[in-house]
Amino acid sequence: MAGSLYARGSELSTAAVTSAPELEIAAVSKRYGSVMALESCSLSMNRGEILALLGPSGCGKSTLLNIIAGFETSDTGSIRLRGRSLNDVVPHRRDVAMVFQNYALFPHMTVAENIAYGLYPRRLDATTIRARIDEMLALLKLSGLESRYPAQLSGGQRQRVALARALAIQPQMLLLDEAFSALDRNLREEMQLELSLLLHRLQVSTILVTHDQREAFALADRIAVMETGRISQIGAPREIYEQPASDHVLQFLGTTNSLDGIAEAAGTTMALRIAGGLAFACPPQAIPLRAGERAVVYIRTEDVGIALHPTAVHTSEPGNVSLVTFLGAQERIVVSLGAQQVVIERPTRSTSQQIAIGAAAFLDFDPAKCRIAAPAVSP
Amino acid sequence: MRLGRYAPWLWLFPAGALLIPFFLIPLCVVVRDSFYREDPVRFLIPDFTFANYARVLGDRYYLTVFGNTLLIALVISVIALIIAVPFAQYVARSTGKQRALLLWIIYLPLYVSVIMRAFGWMVITADSGLINSTLMSLRLIGQPIKLLFEVEGMTLAMLHRYLPLMIIPIVTTLQKLDRDLLKASANLGGSRWYGWRRIVLPMAIPGMVGGTQLVFAGVLSDYVLPSLTGTTRFPMVAPVIFYEAATNGAWATASAMGTLVLVVVALFLIISSLAVRRLMPWQRAVQ
Numbered sequence: 001m002a003g004s005l006y007a008r009g010s011e012l013s014t015a016a017v018t019s020a021p022e023l024e025i026a027a028v029s030k031r032y033g034s035v036m037a038l039e040s041c042s043l044s045m046n047r048g049e050i051l052a053l054l055g056p057s058g059c060g061k062s063t064l065l066n067i068i069a070g071f072e073t074s075d076t077g078s079i080r081l082r083g084r085s086l087n088d089v090v091p092h093r094r095d096v097a098m099v100f101q102n103y104a105l106f107p108h109m110t111v112a113e114n115i116a117y118g119l120y121p122r123r124l125d126a127t128t129i130r131a132r133i134d135e136m137l138a139l140l141k142l143s144g145l146e147s148r149y150p151a152q153l154s155g156g157q158r159q160r161v162a163l164a165r166a167l168a169i170q171p172q173m174l175l176l177d178e179a180f181s182a183l184d185r186n187l188r189e190e191m192q193l194e195l196s197l198l199l200h201r202l203q204v205s206t207i208l209v210t211h212d213q214r215e216a217f218a219l220a221d222r223i224a225v226m227e228t229g230r231i232s233q234i235g236a237p238r239e240i241y242e243q244p245a246s247d248h249v250l251q252f253l254g255t256t257n258s259l260d261g262i263a264e265a266a267g268t269t270m271a272l273r274i275a276g277g278l279a280f281a282c283p284p285q286a287i288p289l290r291a292g293e294r295a296v297v298y299i300r301t302e303d304v305g306i307a308l309h310p311t312a313v314h315t316s317e318p319g320n321v322s323l324v325t326f327l328g329a330q331e332r333i334v335v336s337l338g339a340q341q342v343v344i345e346r347p348t349r350s351t352s353q354q355i356a357i358g359a360a361a362f363l364d365f366d367p368a369k370c371r372i373a374a375p376a377v378s379p
Numbered sequence: 380m381r382l383g384r385y386a387p388w389l390w391l392f393p394a395g396a397l398l399i400p401f402f403l404i405p406l407c408v409v410v411r412d413s414f415y416r417e418d419p420v421r422f423l424i425p426d427f428t429f430a431n432y433a434r435v436l437g438d439r440y441y442l443t444v445f446g447n448t449l450l451i452a453l454v455i456s457v458i459a460l461i462i463a464v465p466f467a468q469y470v471a472r473s474t475g476k477q478r479a480l481l482l483w484i485i486y487l488p489l490y491v492s493v494i495m496r497a498f499g500w501m502v503i504t505a506d507s508g509l510i511n512s513t514l515m516s517l518r519l520i521g522q523p524i525k526l527l528f529e530v531e532g533m534t535l536a537m538l539h540r541y542l543p544l545m546i547i548p549i550v551t552t553l554q555k556l557d558r559d560l561l562k563a564s565a566n567l568g569g570s571r572w573y574g575w576r577r578i579v580l581p582m583a584i585p586g587m588v589g590g591t592q593l594v595f596a597g598v599l600s601d602y603v604l605p606s607l608t609g610t611t612r613f614p615m616v617a618p619v620i621f622y623e624a625a626t627n628g629a630w631a632t633a634s635a636m637g638t639l640v641l642v643v644v645a646l647f648l649i650i651s652s653l654a655v656r657r658l659m660p661w662q663r664a665v666q
Contacts, residue, residue, distance in 0.1 A: 071562055091565040098566045104559035108581050108661045117577070118567030149661045169567055 022047040022205045028077030037063045039229040048203035052216035055226035061209045097166035098175040105150040112146035118169040136164040156187050176208035192218040225249045259297045263289035275337040277316035280367040298371040301345040305364035318360040412634035422630045431635035448616040452598040456591045459545040471553035485543045497607040500536040533609035541597050545590035552586030588655050596644045
């Protein structure tokens with residue numbers, strides 16, 4: 001059923017058009033007073049692609065989304081959608097549909113009226129509108145709810161209506177603004193899975209804005225990590241997770257330990273000592289250090305192992321297990337090394353292999369997985 | 380503590396102490412008197428008769444008075460609505476000092492005594508008043524238009540008096556309108572006009588009905604402005620009631636007319652509230 005509606009779009013996407021980018025954002029900047037909300041952001045998207053703008057609040061991701069929707073204007077730069085410049089196009093002629101964080105459903109209209117809202121201005125005949133409503137109801141599993149008002153729906157159903165209303169106009173692009181944040185966790189993950197399947201099937205180009213990396217990973221083909229108005233890195237989820245381009249990207253994705261270390265000469269090379277018995281030779285990608293200099297070592301929690309005997313990097317003076325937390329499939333162990341805490345996440349072991357609080361433990365990791373950076377200047 | 384059980388009701392005591400002796404009881408007296416027999420000497424004789432109602436409803440003059448009053452109430456409500464909706468929308472959208480100033484302009488007439496305002500309107504609408512002298516000096520009219528002590532001048536003065544009661548409820552409803560709804564409307568391809576017609580207007584219905592109820596009931600029972608700016612050639616119900624009671628000594632007739640006004644207002648409130656339920660089925664969905 002959905003195939004019929006979106007057939008035109010998917011045929012085009014497999015044809016010659018694929019080479020031209022669907023959306024092209026070039027050097028878009030936006031300033032609010034003295035604050036640079038966006039600083040020369042550029043990205044391009046292919047048809048049917050799902051792109052996540054991921055970053056902490058205030059990083060500019062929502063501003064960029066609002067500029068694409070036309071609710072805000074950029075100071076400089078250009079936005080082209082299917083080759084058409086959007087810079088001077090009013091919001092209601094842009095043909096990009098947005099799902100708002102609070103859904104912004106029209107409270108005085110039924111589910112069916114909400115879905116039909118964007119169809120009347122498109123001057124479709126009554127039969128087409130009726131068919132489109134039915135199609136959206138079926139597509140988003142809302143059948144039977146068409147004469148309910150938003151106040152009579154659950155959170156998950158409201159989100160479905162918001163999606164149905166946006167998809168009903170067959171937009172050139174779909175924008176999701178923190179669209180899952182109002183749902184509780186189980187429902188959120190269920191909806192993310194369903195939406196991911198749906199969007200890939202319909203081949204709708206989508207930009208989603210989120211601060212939740214799990215959401216970005218669950219839905220996106222590519223992720224643009226943003227920080228203070230800039231795009232720090234853009235790439236496939238695995239790529240940015242495994243090869244973060246900056247300390248910010250590394251810290252933002254996954255859970256990462258940041259440990260203080262001091263450089264010391266070890267023969268011809270440099271070693272970093274984190275605590276008494278924990279030291280390792282600097283990996284080749286480390287920043288140049290001189291003996292006695294401080295550095296920050298970033299390492300993901302899942303890249304640190306724990307042992308009861310000395311390891312290659314942790315030869316003496318074991319740490320102390322200060323916390324063991326059961327997280328279901330994972331367990332989290334916190335090891336204290338002097339004044340520093342190292343967090344370790346690993347698949348939950350059987351009861352007999354569990355490590356006890358207070359046990360002496362040695363850490364184990366591959367120095368190549370560490371990222372060494374100059375210590376942050378404390379303000 | 381024993382008092383604790385009654386504590387919620389204690390909050391109503393000040394209002395009740397004022398309203399029951401000074402409002403509810405006199406109202407009951409009026410309704411009672413409307414069924415008493417009229418007497419030229421003793422004014423009222425206890426009885427239970429519908430004669431007063433029959434007299435009022437059977438008399439062309441009284442029916443004209445009610446018709447005049449209902450017509451003016453309707454005209455003022457409609458004009459007030461037309462002025463209030465765009466104004467309220469502008470106020471609801473504005474912020475900061477501008478909003479404070481606009482709200483102050485709305486409230487200002489309510490701070491000034493109605494007598495003062497009536498005299499103000501007399502100065503403005505008189506033959507040599509502001510309106511006529513301006514129009515004459517612009518050579519738009521050759522001789523003054525009769526406004527003061529005419530229906531036109533009275534309507535103008537009453538419109539000014541009751542306009543705030545129309546604007547304030549509409550501002551209140553429009554303030555509650557989620558701005559994201561209009562963004563969503565534009566985002567889905569709706570023009571400004573489409574969004575206004577399909578979102579702003581329906582969502583403003585409670586305020587519009589509330590305002591109309593206040594204005595309608597207010598005009599229907601207004602005594603001061605018809606007396607000071609109106610004309611006896613176009614009698615309005617409140618001055619006529621006063622005249623019957625105070626000058627004619629026809630207390631029972633006056634009571635019957637007063638009760639009829641009360642019934643008309645009550646009917647209007649009930650019908651318009653039912654209309655709201657009808658026009659806004661989504662309100663029922665919330666409960």
